[in-house]
Amino acid sequence: MPASDILNPTAGWDATLGDSMNPSYGFTRKRPTTKLNKKPIGGVPWTRETQNTGHTFNFSWLGRTWACVQRLKRYYEQYEDGFFTIVDWDGGGRHYVGRFTTEIVPTITANNKWDVQNVTFEEIPQQTMVSYPSDWLNDAIAFFITNDFSDQKLATSSATNAWSQTARVSVAGAQGTEHVSLATVGTAYLTMDNPGTAGDWAQYEYRGYGFRLYLLKGPAFGQCNLYLDGVLIETVDCYNATDIGPQIVYANAAIPLDFHRVKVICDATKNSSSTATNVSWYALEVMR
């Protein structure tokens, strides 16, 4: 399995190579922009995600053994039409799957000392990984129902126009995204609400890896079906004996890089203890 072929499986010294496979430099963690951008003279910029491009790195290995260079050459040849895993040990051990897109050009600098510079590694989307990124605090971003310019980004569908935006104030116990805390009473937030009409849906398309979905939970909230890319994941029960505001109702980091659609479909069902079938969407937190 290509993903399990790891160029640098250990953080430290590899005794079999007599060297370390970790690059000297290059984990710039750069990702080319995938957004189109248009701005009228006197308006705000409009943007749209258009590609599922991943990260790109430009590595350098300096003063390495010939065994290290051989391994680099083999990985370049082997995965010219494939992908392998490289680990950013200095950056918290995050894995990336992809391949070298430029040749390995070794330069001898001393006795059994080789430099390999300017090797481009491009991440490949849609591939399984040995370890998916899961640093929600540093790598995840949050998508709310509108962007900061009040343009609604959450797609909704209802035959009866039942979806509506509601401005709310946080309650104690509310769970915000990693960067927007709602635990403090008084923090305002916006939700997209539905009375639970069967068949009504809300859907968000994002580019990234795994996600965490935040829905409101309380005594008047019902159940809904959660779909990822058109496949039913599970039925979510939003009932809670007390009103605790937004909560993570589903979290899954083990999703490859790609465009993904997270969809909540109301089905007018509820927990037997619940008083209503309401469904309210707060946010989607996405690993990038």
Added chain:
Amino acid sequence: MISYPPSLKATGGAHTGLPPANLLEVLDVNGNLYLWADREGVWPSVIMASQFGVPPTVPLPVASSSGQLVLFSAPTTAVAILGLHPGQSPSDASASPTLSGGSVFYRHGGLGLGGAQINWGGFHMPKLPPGAVIDAMISVCSAVLSGNAYWSIYDTLPLGSSPVIYGPVDNGGPIGSSFSGQIVGHLPSGADIEDMTITGEISSSNGTDQGEAFFSGVGVLIYFHIDAFDLSQTSNASDGYSLLPGDWKPWLLSVPQLIFHRSLQTDVGSFVIQNLSGDSLSRDTEKLLRASAFEGAEFVYRCWQADAEAAWIEVHGTLKVADVGVDTLTLTGKQTIDPAQEDTPLEIYCETCQLQWGGPRCGAAGSTECNYNYQTCQQPNRIMIVSNNYEKNYGENEAVVAQNQMIRRRVI
């Protein structure tokens, strides 16, 4: 030469002071109105004013204030009731209802209370533009009355089980002397005029009474203003308008350079709209293109000097969709009347008649189909051919026009 308004002169040239805003209004062929600008702001609308600001033909009992528009709702039903009470002979009364008024006549027949009336109903709330806020609704009816019977003109709105009379519009009691004027009733805010009835009536129980009334200008006046700052109105899909709120969208990326010609030559140019906004699944313009027909849509473009509140140039025309790109929507603006856009019957000028035999345009009522030529035509006054005669080499003195049938399809 069209002179600029003084306010524009006061602001100086277009390249000084505030930069002019580019404003594009589009009224598509489905009636959706879109307002696009190159910046944030709320601007006056040309199409909205021309489409919704036409004052009604009836006199306004209350003058509209600045910025206020008035629409008129006329009845769609008019029903006459003669007699009014059991035992009353209808022959004592007559009525001629029309959808704008009518007349009633009544002469007491000595059988107690009687009369005649016209009930106008079927009022429909006119389609109001996005952001419209109704200020007042007033029912009106102009009347010319004569005679000495009783008369009343009133409107009724069913509330609950029994009708509630708002007004009465007026109740003059015995006519006594002739009356001519407009009767006015102020409707409560939020009244549903769909169920409203306006009644004009003459009645009497006195054996010597009689009266006659002529009604005109029956309807409801809706006074409203457009609250362009009402951003809460984010969807007007249900009333047939666009999905956009009533404010201007800062979507306009570029406008063409327009040249005014001294001849009848018109200019063509492209308006570029951003095609990125919308939810994460679909673009706003995709929704617009699904809901709209921009081919042939009317547009008004203005180079608007905000501080002068006037336009440097204003261009009216029609649009066609030039390109739906990944990040922009390009609409080509052309002249208002474009013959190339017109659908005309596919007919050619030739010696074969282009009309369908027996059809409405032909008019032939016979039982035998013609041969679509002049010789067999049954309605020569309507034939649609280019008639042609051919001389067959006879001598000049014996010229004979051929009388044989000619079945040819030669395009002239």
